[in-house]
Amino acid sequence: MLKKISVDHLRTGMYIKEFCGSWMEHPFWRSQFVLDDPNDIQRIRSSSIREVWIDTAKGRDVERPEQGVSESRSEAEVDATLAEAARAQRQTSPSTTREELTRAAAIYAKGRQAVSDMFGEARMGKAVDTVVARKVVEEISDSVTRNAGALISLARLKTADEYTYMHSVAVCALMIALARQLELDEEAVHAAGMAGLMHDLGKALMPMEVLNKPGRLTEEEFAIIKRHPEEGHRMLLQAGSAVDATTLDVCLHHHEKTDGSGYPHGLKDAQISLHAKMGAVCDVYDAITSNRPYKAGWDPAESIRKMAEWTEGHFDQRIFHAFVKSLGIYPVGSLVRLESGKLGVVVEQSRASLLKPIVKVFYSTKSKARIAPKLVDLSHTTCQDAVADREDPAQWNFPDLNELWSDGHAAY
Ligand SMILES: [Fe+2]
Numbered sequence: 582m583l584k585k586i587s588v589d590h591l592r593t594g595m596y597i598k599e600f601c602g603s604w605m606e607h608p609f610w611r612s613q614f615v616l617d618d619p620n621d622i623q624r625i626r627s628s629s630i631r632e633v634w635i636d637t638a639k640g641r642d643v644e645r646p647e648q649g650v651s652e653s654r655s656e657a658e659v660d661a662t663l664a665e666a667a668r669a670q671r672q673t674s675p676s677t678t679r680e681e682l683t684r685a686a687a688i689y690a691k692g693r694q695a696v697s698d699m700f701g702e703a704r705m706g707k708a709v710d711t712v713v714a715r716k717v718v719e720e721i722s723d724s725v726t727r728n729a730g731a732l733i734s735l736a737r738l739k740t741a742d743e744y745t746y747m748h749s750v751a752v753c754a755l756m757i758a759l760a761r762q763l764e765l766d767e768e769a770v771h772a773a774g775m776a777g778l779m780h781d782l783g784k785a786l787m788p789m790e791v792l793n794k795p796g797r798l799t800e801e802e803f804a805i806i807k808r809h810p811e812e813g814h815r816m817l818l819q820a821g822s823a824v825d826a827t828t829l830d831v832c833l834h835h836h837e838k839t840d841g842s843g844y845p846h847g848l849k850d851a852q853i854s855l856h857a858k859m860g861a862v863c864d865v866y867d868a869i870t871s872n873r874p875y876k877a878g879w880d881p882a883e884s885i886r887k888m889a890e891w892t893e894g895h896f897d898q899r900i901f902h903a904f905v906k907s908l909g910i911y912p913v914g915s916l917v918r919l920e921s922g923k924l925g926v927v928v929e930q931s932r933a934s935l936l937k938p939i940v941k942v943f944y945s946t947k948s949k950a951r952i953a954p955k956l957v958d959l960s961h962t963t964c965q966d967a968v969a970d971r972e973d974p975a976q977w978n979f980p981d982l983n984e985l986w987s988d989g990h991a992a993y
Pocket residue numbers: 780781809835836864
């Protein structure tokens with residue numbers, strides 16, 4: 582039997598089935614667990630959560646019958662109600678990058694916690710918790726629906742030592758944006774997100790000193806790392822029917838290349854599935870735009886240009902083009918020089934044209950000096966300016982480049 586009780590009556594030994602409130606509001610990355618730490622009760626009471634569902638078949642009941650209980654129902658009834666409430670709570674109307682950044686930063690932080698715990702549990706040999714993964718994917722999916730650029734751009738700014746976890750969140754968001762661009766149905770979009778989140782789970786079993794090595798890998802070390810798709814696939818198979826076929830496939834085949842030179846199976850173009858091909862594109866983009874122990878991440882527009890050069894033999898052309906459409910030729914955060922000689926950072930894509938984003942200008946190459954930051958919509962009919970070229974941020978070294986587009990959300 583499930584009972585909805587006030588947080589004032591929580592005691593250790595109770596099994597929490599679900600918090601009454603959104604996943605973003607409660608202080609834990611998972612919802613279903615036995616309360617065994619009195620500090621956790623304190624954390625719940627000091628959050629905005631006022632009631633929780635407990636499962637009296639799996640844990641302790643309330644002290645006196647019906648004490649603090651506002652409802653008692655069967656598990657099936659509660660599951661149906663919770664699913665309905667979750668659907669009703671989802672907000673998917675469009676927002677600007679600026680509006681979405683605050684929410685995206687919170688989702689990113691919670692996703693980071695969930696993924697690092699998921700990797701930790703995988704290391705200990707525990708089965709993957711797909712209930713949590715599904716919630717992470719839903720939150721990320723809704724954020725990408727409201728504004729594709731916000732979460733994806735924030736996720737690029739990971740520090741080198743948190744790369745492995747945050748890369749999973751980033752690839753999840755990129756996969757969802759790409760799946761929408763390819764007009765896949767909702768089920769396939771969700772599957773793409775799940776696959777992105779789980780694709781590198783096998784890295785949980787790779788030796789840390791190789792994973793975070795500040796330099797080029799030796800041939801021997803690379804041979805070890807190349808085992809991660811098969812290790813991840815094996816771990817996901819252990820989780821059984823809760824993991825769908827797309828996740829298994831992308832986990833195993835995201836390092837395959839269309840010319841057959843990838844690993845682990847050297848599959849060629851037609852042998853690689855749509856989702857695995859999508860995984861390959863999203864994986865490479867996030868890898869090259871992120872800071873790593875041995876190199877700084879590349880500018881997003883520069884990365885798109887480089888990937889376009891590598892497309893033949895590595896990526897599926899149609900999928901790569903859709904990817905560029907989903908992010909822009911000058912993705913959010915790219916440094917560009919305008920024909921007027923001003924430098925600006927891309928803050929938003931415009932619907933009108935991939936070549937005419939909204940840019941925040943802040944430097945004049947003519948006067949060689951900073952100017953007051955100003956938003957310029959290059960797609961506006963009265964706008965006389967246009968992008969002349971991208972610029973290499975490493976040549977300029979503006980310390981506040983990420984602050985300029987992220988309104989302070991880049992620092993956390
Ligand atoms: Fe990988």
